[in-house]
Amino acid sequence: MSNQLFDAYFTAPAMRAIFCDAGRVQGMLDFEAALARAEARVGLIPIEAVAPIEAACKAELYDYPALAQAIATAGNSAIPLVKALGKLIAASSPEAERYVHLGATSQDAMDSGLVLQLRAAIGLLESDLATLGDALAAQAERHIDTPLAGRTWLQQATPVTLGMKLAGVLGAVTRHRQRLKELKPRLLCLQFGGASGSLAALGEDGWAVSAALAQELDLKLPEQPWHTQRDRLVEFASLLGMIAGSLGKLGRDLSLLMQTEAGEVFEPSAPGKGGSSTMPHKRNPVSAAVLIGAATRAPGLVATMLSAMPQEHERSLGLWHAEWECLPELCCLVSGALQQALLVVPGLEVDGARMRANLELTQGLVLAEAVSIALAQKIGRDAAHHLIEQCCKQAVREGAHLRTVLGANAEVIGQLSAAELDRLLDAAHYLGQARRWVERAVAEHNQLSR
Numbered sequence: 001m002s003n004q005l006f007d008a009y010f011t012a013p014a015m016r017a018i019f020c021d022a023g024r025v026q027g028m029l030d031f032e033a034a035l036a037r038a039e040a041r042v043g044l045i046p047i048e049a050v051a052p053i054e055a056a057c058k059a060e061l062y063d064y065p066a067l068a069q070a071i072a073t074a075g076n077s078a079i080p081l082v083k084a085l086g087k088l089i090a091a092s093s094p095e096a097e098r099y100v101h102l103g104a105t106s107q108d109a110m111d112s113g114l115v116l117q118l119r120a121a122i123g124l125l126e127s128d129l130a131t132l133g134d135a136l137a138a139q140a141e142r143h144i145d146t147p148l149a150g151r152t153w154l155q156q157a158t159p160v161t162l163g164m165k166l167a168g169v170l171g172a173v174t175r176h177r178q179r180l181k182e183l184k185p186r187l188l189c190l191q192f193g194g195a196s197g198s199l200a201a202l203g204e205d206g207w208a209v210s211a212a213l214a215q216e217l218d219l220k221l222p223e224q225p226w227h228t229q230r231d232r233l234v235e236f237a238s239l240l241g242m243i244a245g246s247l248g249k250l251g252r253d254l255s256l257l258m259q260t261e262a263g264e265v266f267e268p269s270a271p272g273k274g275g276s277s278t279m280p281h282k283r284n285p286v287s288a289a290v291l292i293g294a295a296t297r298a299p300g301l302v303a304t305m306l307s308a309m310p311q312e313h314e315r316s317l318g319l320w321h322a323e324w325e326c327l328p329e330l331c332c333l334v335s336g337a338l339q340q341a342l343l344v345v346p347g348l349e350v351d352g353a354r355m356r357a358n359l360e361l362t363q364g365l366v367l368a369e370a371v372s373i374a375l376a377q378k379i380g381r382d383a384a385h386h387l388i389e390q391c392c393k394q395a396v397r398e399g400a401h402l403r404t405v406l407g408a409n410a411e412v413i414g415q416l417s418a419a420e421l422d423r424l425l426d427a428a429h430y431l432g433q434a435r436r437w438v439e440r441a442v443a444e445h446n447q448l449s450r
Contacts, residue, residue: 387409
């Protein structure tokens with residue numbers, strides 16, 4: 001019976017398939033089959049032994065509950081799997097069974113198997129990040145001139161555009177795609193060192209087998225085995241944590257914009273989505289919840305990977321074990337967040353009228369900076385700031401529009417005309433470089449996607 005009740009919500013099915021029990025077992029079996037081929041290539045084992053070994057390296061041939069039971073006493077997953085593999089091979093070819101796992105250690109099979117899983121996981125992440133980038137670029141361009149209130153410290157600040165907000169997320173996605181591309185050569189490398197990392201069991205053939213094995217698995221051959229040097233995996237874990245964080249930022253902002261009091265941008269609606277068990281009117285940000293949830297859970301997993309780095313000597317006790325479920329869970333969390341982002345971004349529902357109305361909530365105060373900057377050119381920065389600050393306080397005290405207060409202030413109208421004041425208090429004229437930021441973010445995305 002599965003206990004993955006929440007998988008459909010938090011994890012992409014394709015990522016779960018990579019990191020399910022069958023995926024883990026197949027990764028180790030792929031290593032064992034490739035090892036046999038590599039050792040036959042260099043003449044270390046008979047070529048006739050390869051076919052029986054390969055035939056037994058199919059995950060569906062194994063009893064997972066029995067393996068799980070054996071792991072509890074063996075201390076890792078490779079020991080009982082290799083034992084079961086040997087028995088299966090011996091049933092058809094006792095001769096071939098002699099050459100199973102020759103020169104390798106349990107961690108070689110587990111780490112190399114994990115790297116094969118991570119390669120498949122990275123393929124999914126790259127595809128989803130590219131698709132999300134496309135969706136963000138399209139929405140950023142669509143809303144390049146859609147003004148809304150910028151918020152700092154959760155208070156209205158100065159106007160920005162929805163395109164600019166989305167371009168910020170797009171920039172982060174582009175950088176994560178670049179990081180993923182850069183770390184692949186470091187991460188996707190073979191683990192093969194035998195008992196203590198020296199490959200002494202293979203004698204002079206150790207290096208030749210390593211090179212052949214790396215070719216068989218299409219992995220990079222590292223400078224040496226990395227049994228207790230875990231920086232490669234931790235680098236990837238850290239990147240997954242950053243991706244989760246960026247998606248969490250998207251979810252956080254979206255959920256705030258969906259609040260009843262804001263009501264500016266919404267997740268796309270769908271039958272049964274976001275309802276309440278008791279309140280018929282509710283439209284909850286259910287996708288944003290996954291983005292925020294993943295961003296909340298990921299740092300603890302990354303911290304575990306970092307904590308497990310000071311591993312003792314040539315093979316670790318406990319620290320290596322602490323890693324086993326962290327990377328798979330991180331991959332699954334990020335995959336689920338990406339799936340929710342891909343559901344949300346292309347179908348964002350935007351209420352431009354509500355954005356304009358919200359910009360007017362402060363009756364012009366949101367554009368006080370624009371007036372202060374213009375006035376500073378006439379009377380100096382400090383004097384202008386003090387004067388406009390007093391006008392703002394008067395507007396709040398009297399419940400009046402800032403334009404009315406400014407138009408009645410002799411000092412202000414002595415420096416700025418009515419037409420200038422009207423223009424300064426129009427949000428469309430105080431968007432700075434927002435359009436440029438969108439164009440640059442989209443251009444960088446397109447450059448990477450070529």
